[in-house]
Amino acid sequence: MQQKGFGTFWHGSGLGPLERACLSSFVRANQSLQLFSYEPNQVCPPKGVMLRNANDVLPLTDLLKQVLTKHPARFSDLFRLKMMQVENLIWVDCDVYFLRPVTCNPEIVTIGRQLRDGTRYCWNGVIYLEPSSNLFADYLELLTTSRIEYRENWDTNIDIKGEDKSARNFFLKNRNINFHSENLPRNFFGPVLLSLLVLDHKEVKLTPSHVHYPYGAPKLRKNILDPQSYSLSPPKNSETIHFYGSMVRQVCARYWAQSRSFKQDLPQGSLLAQALSGRLGPVSGQYP
Numbered sequence: 317m318q319q320k321g322f323g324t325f326w327h328g329s330g331l332g333p334l335e336r337a338c339l340s341s342f343v344r345a346n347q348s349l350q351l352f353s354y355e356p357n358q359v360c361p362p363k364g365v366m367l368r369n370a371n372d373v374l375p376l377t378d379l380l381k382q383v384l385t386k387h388p389a390r391f392s393d394l395f396r397l398k399m400m401q402v403e404n405l406i407w408v409d410c411d412v413y414f415l416r417p418v419t420c421n422p423e424i425v426t427i428g429r430q431l432r433d434g435t436r437y438c439w440n441g442v443i444y445l446e447p448s449s450n451l452f453a454d455y456l457e458l459l460t461t462s463r464i465e466y467r468e469n470w471d472t473n474i475d476i477k478g479e480d481k482s483a484r485n486f487f488l489k490n491r492n493i494n495f496h497s498e499n500l501p502r503n504f505f506g507p508v509l510l511s512l513l514v515l516d517h518k519e520v521k522l523t524p525s526h527v528h529y530p531y532g533a534p535k536l537r538k539n540i541l542d543p544q545s546y547s548l549s550p551p552k553n554s555e556t557i558h559f560y561g562s563m564v565r566q567v568c569a570r571y572w573a574q575s576r577s578f579k580q581d582l583p584q585g586s587l588l589a590q591a592l593s594g595r596l597g598p599v600s601g602q603y604p
Contacts, residue, residue, distance in 0.1 A: 320404065320405060320444065321347070321348035321349070321350065321406070322342060322348065322406050322407075322408050323349070323350045323351075323352065323399050323403055323406070323408070324351055324407065324408050324409065324410050325351070325352045325353070325392050325395050325396070325399070326351055326359055326361075327353065327354065327355075327384060327388050327391075328355075328358070329355075329358045330359075330360070331359065331360070331410070332561075332565070334410075334559060334565070335410040335411060335561070336362055337592045337594065338410060338411055338412055338413045338414075338559065338591070339362050339365050339410065340362040340365075340594065341413045341414040341591070341594075341596075341597060342365075342408075342414045343363070343364035343365060344594070345414050345416075345417075345597075347414060347417075348366070349364075349365050349366065350367075350403070351365050351366065351367055352368045352370040352372075352373055352399065353367065353368075353369070353370055354369070354370045354371065356368070356369055370395070372402070373398050373399050374394070374395055374398045374399075379496070383495065383496060389502050389506070390495070390500075390502070390504075392506075393440070393459070393505040393506040393509075394460075394495065396440070396443065397452070397455060397456050397459065400444060400445060400447055401452075401456070404447070406418060406420060406426065406442070406443070406444040407440070407443050407444065408441070408442050408556070409441040409442070409558065409561070411441075411559045411561035411564070412441055412442055412556050412557070412558050413556060413558075413591050413596060414555075414597065415550075415551065415555055415556055415557060415597045416554075416555050416597070417555065418442070418555045418556065422449070423519075423521060424520075424521045424522070424523055425438065425443065425444075425451070425514070425521070425522055425523065426442055426443055426444050426523050426527075426528065427440055427441070427510075427523060437475060437507065437511050438507055438514055438522065439528075440510055441528065441529075441558045442528040442555075442556055451513060451514070451517045454513055454516065455509070455510065458509065458513070459505060460495065461494060463494055464493040464494060464509075466484065466487035467516065469512075469515045469516050470483045470484070470487075470512045470515060470516075471483065472512075472515065474486065474508050475507060475508060476501045476503075476504075476508065477501065483512060526551065527553070527554055527555050528554065528555060528557075528558060530553075530554040530557055531548060531551070531557065531587070533560040533563045536548070536559065536564075536587065537563060537567055539586045539587055539588070540564070540567050540568065540583065540586045540588050541567060541583065542583065543583055543584070543586040543589070547585075548587050550587065550596060550597070557587070557591075557596075559588060559591065564588060568582060
């Protein structure tokens, strides 16, 4: 097993209370964490987080700037691969909270979840792909090709909105799929495409879902709003916990001001409240 540093990306100005709490969880545990931004002067990360210029990883061309402006989530799917290639870091989303040391095995993709129908579905909120691996090369090539062609191994269901979730039918309806295409699902170039590629690379192993995704968004949502009725224990066998930032911001909009500063009237006792106060995990202390 290897120990590596971590890296993440932020676009825009201020970090919210969730992001600050999550980034600080790495610092308190003495983990090396680098935050990349194209406007580093506008980002004020917690003390101990190394702030880097994102151009060191992926120079921002005019064409890439259009993708970043229109589809920031899609842009980050490419950026995290380039970060692994250039900096050899483990990627973590800004809404991932550190619990205990993350082990990195080059033969294992540090993500993974079994769907109810038995197919493997990959999340990429915490991920490391060996840059010299066939999977990495295949993935990066598809993100930079002019057209992604359907492969016979992809005859499975994918996580997209709508009743028809067939990957085959999706590609039939969307003839010209590439990194700059419009009208594609937000998660296509991340979890969806990665999950399809895992079907092509049988040698790839997935980390069990509880390691980085101990609780899904529905359980966390109930726990945030009513921690007394929907109690959740801090996960004992997890290395990180993903807090699903968009869900948290939606649920907690009434609890913090437009400045996104945390308000103490958030229901206490939830895993989120513990994380925001720095009390979640083996290392405690108020986040800066």
